[in-house]
Amino acid sequence: MFRNAIVRTPSRNMGQGITEAGLGCPDMDLTLAQHKTYIEHFEQAGISVTVLEPVEEYPDSVFVEDTAVMIPFEGGTAAFLTCPGAEPRRGEIEIISTAISSQVDEIIRMEGDGLMEGGDVLLMGKTFYVGIDTRTNRSGYEQFSKAVTRFGFKAVPVPFKFGMPHLKTELSALDEDTLIMSGRFAAREEFAQFRKLTVPDGEEYSANCLYLGPKLLAPAGFPATAELLDKNGFKPDYIDMSEFRKMDGGLTCLSLRW
Template identity: 40%
Template sequence: MKFTRAIVRKPGKSYVNGLTTANLGKPDYERALEQHGRYVEALKQCGLAVTILEADEEFPDSTFVEDTAVFTEKCVVITNPGAESRNGEIVAMKNVVKDFTDTIEYIQHPGTLEGGDVMQAEDHFYIGLSTRTNEEGANQLKTILEKYGYGATIVPLVKFFHLKTGIAYLGNNNMVLAGEFIDSEVFADFDKIVVDEDEEYAANCLCINDTVILPQGYEKTKRKIEQAGYTVMELEMSEFRKQDGGLSCLSLRF
């Protein structure tokens, strides 16, 4: 699947007060801005035209735009984030996506869904059941996707925060897996690139037009991905990890 565009949102000063379970300390705002800038440059180097939205101080976590929408080639689904403090982020995103599609679907209350729980592998989507995505929301998305001819599988999570915290599809049947997903029958037919427990954070990586963007400092995972034939680009992600954020969280790619 070739990507041509991405949407990102700059972190605001309120970002340092956002939601987190990571217990890694408070983010450094200036450093987060620098890391976000390098992230945008990496997307551009991979060939994407990047739409950069200004920071929204009202919503500290709004730099994690992936959670607000699910892009497919046939429609865009506006989500319904499970964290109450994030739910208002979808108001702005509804207006943004109208510039890119006329076909918009919505997850409706009481369903909750965040984009970090949705992974596409070719024409099939995997939807994680997490603390942020409930069964009602997952089933609504499954129904929407099937209406457009896609397949969908709902995957209950045991440990991971979001589905894409522990898994990434690189294309060509190659799947990066960590933790509970390594031996899951759901992903048994993929060619597995297994992430060791001490490098689990690196499982949230991005494959954009044959380049894999990886968090910096995970040498074993980097080596395995290179051995699978991919070019790897590393980015420092320390200030986003502190708020439970990974590489995929910071953009919508389509």
């Protein structure tokens, strides 16, 4: 499914980043160990991983997914550079632009009052589902929708007001036809055509899984969700994400993939 990925090594001051989790400050030695394990799973799946240097100026910069959305097309890849709704993160855009410029065929930039974070964007087949919330606004969605149309995709807006950072905080893909989600998304018409698994109350964090094609990654420590996945034929590799969870981060947040 993916051939390439970009990740960024966590900065030592990651604990100074944006979070509403209330779970305390991350243990940086454990954070780095978890990040290393994350990369190893990509490599085991045959995905080429570019590891960027940490950026101490931006403690949230490990969550590279928010800075760009990769748009695969026949013969190449475009990158849509976002403008984060979280204002302290906006300086990350030029840094990621420099890092990915040699790896993509075209770079498209957000303009004007458009806001978007990649954590609000879920690609299923030829459709991008885009959360519209406190981090991504209507102008950002419209600019992105116009951009992806050029490459044969369509975009569908998914407005919500649940008080969580991103669409994919509680919604992600398990394979090309199946979504896992919290109960807050279970009845949404936008996803009516998909097979859906709903995580139990209290295990909402486990709805952020990462489908790589040959591998499915899921956060460790959620036994009811693990049972749900097993009963439905899914055999993911479970990864301890405890330190990234403290900073509102999940499996999808830590990489750009194409």
